[in-house]
Amino acid sequence: MADSKTDKPARPAPPRERKGWLTRLRPGVRSDIKKGDTPENLWVKDPESGEMLYRPDLEAAQWVTPSGHHMRIGAAARLSFTFDDGEFERIASPKVVEDPLNFPDERPYKERLAAARKSTGEQDSMAVGVGKVGGQPAVVIVQDFSFMGGSLGMGAGETFVKAAQEAVAREVPLVIFTASGGARMQEGTLSLMQMARTTLAVNEVKAAGLPYVVVLTDPTTGGVLASYAMLGDIHLAEPKATIGFSGRRVIEQTIREILPPAFQKSEFLVEHGMIDRVVARPDIPAVLGNILETLMMGRARRAA
Known part of the structure; x- marks a missing residue:
């Protein structure tokens, strides 16, 4: 008769916690990145085309979008x-x-x-x-x-x-x-x-x-x-x-x-x-x- 301990199916391992890329950075890098460093309005929507535009690029273009819309x-x-x-x-x-x-x-x-x-x-x-x-x-x-x-x-x-x-x-x-x-x-x-x-x-x-x-x-x-x-x-x-x-x-x-x-x-x-x-x-x-x-x-x- 087989040993009951060996007959038991192995318990599946708990799923590994998925972490974002920022949490996987080494501590020194993580400490350099602050939540407030990224402005909330970093992307601006072109009212004409609907395209999302990078705000610094838009400012450099005097708020004229690639579609030619003058904001x-x-x-x-x-x-x-x-x-x-x-x-x-x-x-x-x-x-x-x-x-x-x-x-x-x-x-x-x-x-x-x-x-x-x-x-x-x-x-x-x-x-x-x-x-x-x-x-x-x-x-x-x-x-x-x-x-x-x-x-x-x-x-x-x-x-x-x-x-x-x-x-x-x-x-x-x-x-x-x-x-x-x-x-x-x-x-x-x-x-x-x-x-x-x-x-x-x-x-x-x-x-x-x-x-x-x-x-x-x-x-x-x-x-x-x-x-x-x-x-x-x-x-x-x-x-x-x-x-x-x-x-x-x-x-x-x-x-x-x-x-x-x-x-x-x-x-x-x-x-x-x-x-x-x-x-x-x-x-x-x-x-x-x-x-x-x-x-x-x-x-x-x-x-x-």
Whole structure:
């Protein structure tokens, strides 16, 4: 009779614990790698193609994806990309009365402003810098869509006026990069008044014989398009930027017709003579420099 001990089937060995590659590294290497070393937003999705892009590569490409999509960027990045070698002097935005109408909302207007300032690092939806663009001195205004949709309010209006006055005082061109959903509803009529004030400021720049150049970026709509965004001596635009006064759906419902697919895009506006040229973001500083040099030549001749 066989021994019962030898007749028992062998008990299977417990499964080996599977470990990730990081746990198999030698202790010295493991200690050098910290959880916080890898940022959570290291990969960014291309809104056009859906491809996941490595953030440092995207930043090096000025936030233009391989598919050609021009992603929205903040004021600091725009100023850095525009001025030669990223060097410029910031012009502080004037302070204005906050929430002059005590606007009733689900969230107090002052809280919205505070949140926007914290997330963008800017005082309002416009930022101003002075420096050289393509070798030409200029005052540059940048509208930041991430600040309450780049909306035009008293703060932005005062900033625009100050930038125009700075351009006249320094005798240099005024350039603006627009990006806005329109007037700021929390300031009511006071925001609409900025359309007239900015128009007068543009007239002062032109009366001084100085160029005013507009670069339209995605999106530029509403009261901004109906005022200073369409008063430039030259109008450039980034590729496929949405540019229009009213929304596409509103227009279609009004005229009861289906609009062309490219309607209100920068390429469509060039074809119909509303803007002068579509320029890719990396090429804008050089193109602006050539334009400013050409437009300032007439002023130099008059001064001679």
